[in-house]
Amino acid sequence: MSVAVIVFPGSNCDRDVAVCLAAALGEPPIMAWHGDHNLPKVDAIILPGGFSYGDYLRGGAIASKSPIMGEVIEAANRGVPVLGICNGFQILTESGLLPGVLMRNSGLKFICRDVALEVGNTDNAFLNAYQRGQHITMPIAHNEGNYFADADTLQRLEDEDRIVLRYAGGNPNGAQLNIAGIRNKAGNVIGMMPHPERLAEAVLGGEDGRGVFDSLVQTLGRS
Amino acid sequence: MSTEADTDNWKAMVAEHGLSEDEYDLIVGHMGRTPNLTELGVFSVMWSEHCSYKSSRKWLGTLLTSGDCVIQGPGENAGVIDIGDGQAAIFKMESHNHPSFIEPYQGAATGVGGIMRDVFTMGARPVANMNALRFGSPDHPKTRHLLAGVVSGIGGYGNCIGVPTVGGEVNFDASYNGNILVNAMCVGLATTDKIFYAKASGVGSPVVYVGSKTGRDGIHGATMASAEFDDDSDEKRPTVQVGDPFTEKLLLEACLELMASDAIIAIQDMGAAGLTSSSVEMASKGEVGILLDLDHVPCRETAMTAYEMLLSESQERMLMVLKPGRESEAEKIFTRWGLDFAVIGELTDSQRMVIKHQGEIVADMPLGPLADGAPLYDRPHVPTPPRAEIRSDDLIHPNSIAETLVTMLGLPDLASRRWVWEQYDHMVMGDTIARPGGDAALVRVHGTQKALAIATDVTPRYCYADPFEGGKQAVAETWRNITATGAQPLAITNCLNFGNPQRPEIMGQFVGCIQGMDAACRALNYPVISGNVSLYNETNGKGIHPTPAIGGVGLIDDYRSAIGAGLTEEGLDIYLVGDDGRHLGCSIYLRDILKAEDLGPPPSVDLDAELRNGNFVRAAIADRTICAAHDVSDGGLLVALAEMIMSGSVGATISVAPDAPFAFWFGEDQGRYLIAVKAGSDIAALAGKAGVAVQKIAQSLGRELTFADGVSISREDLGAQHEGWMPDFMGRPD
Amino acid sequence: MKAVIRITLKNGVLDPQGKAIETALGQLGFSGVDDVRQGKLVELSLAETDPEKARQQLTQICEKLLANTVIENYDIELVS
Amino acid sequence: MKAVIRITLKNGVLDPQGKAIETALGQLGFSGVDDVRQGKLVELSLAETDPEKARQQLTQICEKLLANTVIENYDIELVS
């Protein structure tokens, strides 16, 4: 069971995710450097949060073009579970693995706070430890989390049950349909703005985020 | 200097560099000849107030700087304390006041970048940032713009680099209308056997430049930071530096990677006065000489002169002395992180700084005088006259305590700062145990049970009224905030912001504050390990309130025994620890509710009681007698109680009906805490034994704050008032 | 060869920054200002000297990196 | 009356975004791209119809809000 965390220049939640993965998996993940052309064969991939390339131009834009992303896209197309958290979500939309874009927050300010979320579709490797309709808390910390897509795409996301997380206690950033997280059609690629790794330990204020890592362990354990 | 006109021009040039005639004569004496323009520039920045501390050094030398935990006191890039298990905490606070007034976003951002470099240049990974901010009156037309810009600049830099900003303070006062204060603090962690210093050694060792390229950024920032503003400052708009947090993140990772080897002899960030001060400091500390060839300096712009390269304050750069032969190993690391790497010189045995440019020697100066030759000034100082006591009986108070409390919670200096800290990533790195909003922030030492407690404090209106008491109070308040979490306060850093030291009353404020700080440091065994001085914070001859911002750091061995301020359980007894002295002088109540002209003297800090009360509280937290604790500061007892209610989940019912109730509830006596203990605890007996005054004032209950006469206010109403002011203020049209 | 690339939000895409500017201008007392939209400007030099080829290269640059064509249009101007 | 305002960093002011874009273009295999600078574009409509007055108003708008004249230049173009 091996999981890769992709490290871009400017990623800054890579260690935090690795800590949670190590706790859940019982072994540390592989930290894969952006410049590498060959990603080792892994069972799952996580794109962590941060400010890859300083978030210059657009959040995630430059990272989505880095060499290793070719490998990530290929793996995703093979069905390997891929999770993008925050900046990782932005990279997934910029690379075309997920539809839509994450625009500047409607309040034009960076927001760091715990938000209430409602879980949607849980039929995937990262959310199956939760129940549909469950209300959970996770922190957000971003400048660009305002999910936007054209009307057809939004309709498709709804029709195909691809919204995996929605803001449930007020919309912090202007995201359409209160979208906090979505998946691709196949269900193996997930993007979410909230940071599960920041609320996965009681002493840090809660454990609601741990389900993401527990889900992965369950899934990989099963397969 | 052939003609008289040339002489006049040169004199003007000397003055423009902020040097007095006497200082210039000294320089000529050290040089043995007239310096050229490049040399003049180098001397002027090294001898500026900012770099030489010429007005303050005499007094800084009196501070307590040693103690059991101190590994490195003032004099290095940052101070270092031992936190056990072979680990060290490295921290410092620094001002970026002038640049932030001119360009709030970039000024604040580069301030954060600069202080982080001071910390990681010593081998520490930064783990927490703090910021102490002062703005002009909320009515001043620039306040909103400056506050918005500063906060987003601090967030913009810290969030990007991925170091949590876990706390700080924000005050408003008209004395800062033309001179805001932006003081940034950074705390890092290192292992005690891997701490890096600036002292260069080894003649022939290569001097290496890493990081960003050099441009014409902020030339003369150091002299700007030592000059007063006048009404034209807005128009002059000297070049401001732009920060690049992304590059700093790469620089941080690359430096830490190289530091894991033993290739580095000395390292120093290029801060104020850039290449000049970093090379002078490294070489003079090692009592060697240095030869730099500017042709190798990576430049962003064309045709840069030696003067410009030496004085540029381009950000995100470091200077290192490597062990000979280790260059290629180091270069590989920096290149992989996409950073510039260049060998730009070597150490010599000349004790001189020699600069080559385009094949010629363009400057040749003695290092000793550059580093330590600036005249030390013992500036005349007069004490601030004491103020007459204010008696509660002589004042006309409002009718209702409850209504007054509600008003107070929404005052600019007491309202919640959520609007500020929600713009800061305060959770990244996954170790923030107590987030902003409480007394001290708690940041776990990664991978251990230990946590650092960090707080910044100063009450400038106290310092203005009585510098000595104000200096004491600032130190004591950080100590108290740290204590209230259960942690042991260990050491402080400081950032001393004052007006023009050439005015004896300002110098008197400076001296008074230092003496007060020192008294507190000694009484509390709480040494100063680093700091920064920012003088000339004045506009048109009017100085700011004296503002010695203190950043304190403490340690708790097991974070699981730390507590917060919030009331989360019903039926707890709430005690006041410390005396109910009813001191109204300099209180927020007196200033903002009674709008008194004469604020009287500030509360004095009884340092014996401070120590006794604090040690008592900390011990009772450690043995789990206390469930919640909060120190009593701005706004007094009732504000502190309301804060415990708002930050928890239950209310409280007050059981006392004191005489002189306004003074009782809103007086700002020092050395006090509110603690919540399980009903029936023996806290009163324990306190009696320890010689600590305690008095039960309330019980946690329900969802309201209820007074003894039955009047009550809901938690929601308290919270709405407290949380409402700042978003409302910042959202108002200009 | 120098070029200026303008990147603007597509019609119908909400522009919070433009809206914020509009509100701020109203508050500052500037009346009659409407339809504020904020975009990006990228200036650069190209080694390529043939205008046709330069334009082709710039189109690729925009499609691949500079613009997110889900929400943005771009416009290339060769200035010398 | 419509206007386009270009806000660019002054010469010599560090442009981290431009630098990052330049590096990224190099890594994407676009060669010969240099001196990348990123700026802002603001498009707006004005009620004012007199070009002279419109320009005056826009200058004020730039000075007061849109441009940070410590580090940025601005340039006003009336388009209709």
Ligand SMILES: Nc1ncnc2c1ncn2[C@@H]1O[C@H](COP(=O)(O)OP(=O)(O)O)[C@@H](O)[C@H]1O
């Ligand atoms: N500029 C700021 N940045 C981050 N946190 C801040 C800032 N200003 C205030 N805070 C936080 O708000 C809380 C209240 O601040 P303050 O009233 O100064 O606390 P205290 O009276 O305990 O010293 C603290 O947790 C502090 O860290």
Ligand SMILES: [Mg+2]
């Ligand atoms: Mg406190």
